[in-house]
Amino acid sequence: MHQPLSDQRGPPEVYVHGAPPPPLTQMLEEQRHVSVAIIGGGFTGLSTALHLAEAGIDVAVLEAKEIGWGASGRAFGQVVPYLKLGEQAILRHYGNERGQRIIDAVAAGPDLVFELIMRHGIECWAIRSGLIFAAHSARGRRDLERRTHYWRQRGAPVEMLEDARCTEAIGSSLYRAASLDRRGGNLNPFAYARGLAHAAVKAGATLYAQTPVRSLTRQNGRWLLNDRLSADNVVIATNAYTGELWPGLRESIIPMRGHGFVTEPLSDNLGHTILPERQSLTDTRQLYSGVRMLPDGRLHGSAHGPSFGAEPRADWRRVDARIRHLFPQLGAVKWQQAWTGWVAMTVDHFPRLHELAPGLYAGLGYNGRGIAAATMMGRDLAALVRGGRDSPTVFPLTPLRPLRWHGIAPVLVRGLVQMYRARDMVDEYRLGPAT
Ligand SMILES: Cc1cc2nc3c(=O)[nH]c(=O)nc-3n(C[C@H](O)[C@H](O)[C@H](O)COP(=O)(O)OP(=O)(O)OC[C@H]3O[C@@H](n4cnc5c(N)ncnc54)[C@H](O)[C@@H]3O)c2cc1C
Incomplete structure (x- = not known):
């Protein structure tokens, strides 16, 4: 399967021109220890960093390219109070109590996004007219x-x-x-990502750009990234751009x-x-x-x-x-x-939150609804890092489940997409022309 990280072109000019200047970033040149290292500089990673830095925790984000380079800088820009599937499907999947909590939390997702935008003065074309x-x-x-x-x-x-x-x-x-x-609205997603990054830096986070994490090992009770940065906790926030850093994580989602x-x-x-x-x-x-x-x-x-x-x-x-x-x-x-850009799909269309090993967490799989959901996930990942696995989170911690048929996913998905396309075309024909 073609790897998302090998894409050459970054976020679109139209978003870049409408965004604040790049945040202050550094190169990881010396040995350093942080309390929390976050891999990936999109909404998930930046929201985690912001929530942790605001709580006074020493946190660093490591981004392979530039801040907002992944889906966060390329999204359509809708801030939605929904997941991909509706309320009934959520209740069926998670049961009544957890399901209702998820429905309510997701419905309040745009509040979180627009509140962060207001509080940090993020200029990102934010419109909340619905x-x-x-x-x-x-x-x-x-x-x-x-x-x-x-x-x-x-x-x-x-x-x-x-x-x-x-x-x-x-x-x-x-x-x-x-x-x-x-309840919803729309924005310039690349500008929102940069705004979150500025706010995180202001609160004390360090951002390392052009810093792909190539190795993640456990040594003497700490995590070691690229043999240079050690951390007590690590958050993997690479979504559809996930590579082979952790066995099975890439195979648990389908990038489209x-x-x-x-x-x-x-x-x-x-x-x-x-x-x-x-x-x-x-x-x-x-x-x-x-x-x-x-x-x-x-x-x-x-x-x-x-x-x-x-x-x-x-x-x-x-x-x-x-x-x-x-x-x-x-x-x-x-x-x-x-x-x-690449969207991370999951088989059941619900996001994933994992504790992959002690002090190693991952949040991903927003199925194209990530502006609010990834911002919320970042808040939850920050809570997990601070409070441990019993901290209340919107999505439950679940075991990592690599898809056995991941290698042939493109063939299966292409077939499904052709079917949807044919169905959409028939519906469009029935709809007739605008007058
Ligand atoms: C075309 C498009 C339209 C969309 N429209 C919408 C929309 O309208 N509304 C909505 O809610 N959602 C939308 N989405 C989905 C939304 O953009 C994503 O769910 C969200 O941006 C995910 O954020 P993230 O931080 O988890 O991942 P990303 O923003 O993809 O960030 C992951 C980052 O990890 C980095 N990375 C990967 N591996 C490494 C490594 N080894 N070391 C260091 N860094 C690494 C990547 O470079 C990347 O920057 C859309 C997505 C696309 C592609």
Whole structure:
């Protein structure tokens, strides 16, 4: 399988230009001891570092490339109060008590993200006007109605938008119904990652960039990284970019590519008609369907593309076809940048939290919903490091389970994706054109 870490290109220019300057980083040149070493400088690692440094703990982050280089710097940018699967699936999987706690904690995930942004003054295009989920089929509509009903009963600011209200909110008549969830929002994920890094440094954390951790061994009751940095505790926060550092960790997830695209800025007249309250839009199809407007008037889309393999050439056709179908008023748009990043999927679609050995933890597997979930995971990893395995965490500690069929995962997943694509195409045909 192609290795995520071998990708050459970093986060997209559009995000980098809209981000704060890089945080202060160092090279690991001398022997040093820290209380906690964190491997990976994305949301999981940075949130862990920030929570630990704020508690006065000596912590260092080691990042193979640059801060935010992985999925955190390439995400679509939606901050969601949901996991990939819905409330019923969570209750079935975790049981009523734990399941309910997870549902509630995940629902409060955006609060954590936006509170950190406020408290640390992170400039990352943060908008909290909500998320629009549109129904692309009759079944999708029923699912959205069920979820909206569930959250309304619990007093959450979630509502169904129908017919004219739906058209107005999206700027397109393609869909007849959508759910608007005002708890979520969207942001520049690379800027958010850099902002977390600045806050962690300010609180006392050390960041080592261009520092791939190649060895992790146990010596005299301490962990030793690259034969240079010793630590009492280690957190592995490498998600889809996980290499062979710890046996079986890479084989416990399936890395899959996600793809992002942006246009040149649209004219003000046209830009204002699309998602006028600047919510992000996704729909109920299985494959990627995100659209949002960026603050400088660019349209940002996500679309399905090759799920595996080396960095592909941008496939503008798919995203262009989707945007023409959704917003025919735009005519021909000029696409400007495309990028790709790796999402960590798990077989049951739930994230993982592991104690791999005494004082060695890992949190990963967000299934493309990691901005809030990885920030929460970082808070939990910090609690585990400080309080040990009995500390309360959102997700339970579970044993590491490498997938026996990991080697053939791309073949199986490609088949599944083809099936989803065919199903999505049929639904799209039934939906008809926007008028
Ligand atoms: C295209 C795309 C769109 C997405 N859209 C959304 C979205 O809209 N909303 C949402 O909630 N989530 C989204 N996600 C998912 C989200 O981005 C991830 O779940 C989240 O960023 C994971 O954060 P992380 O810190 O765990 O991992 P990452 O950000 O991937 O960080 C892992 C880091 O570990 C480093 N690393 C790996 N091995 C080593 C080593 N040996 N030594 C040192 N460093 C190492 C890597 O260089 C990398 O920087 C999207 C992801 C992609 C790819």
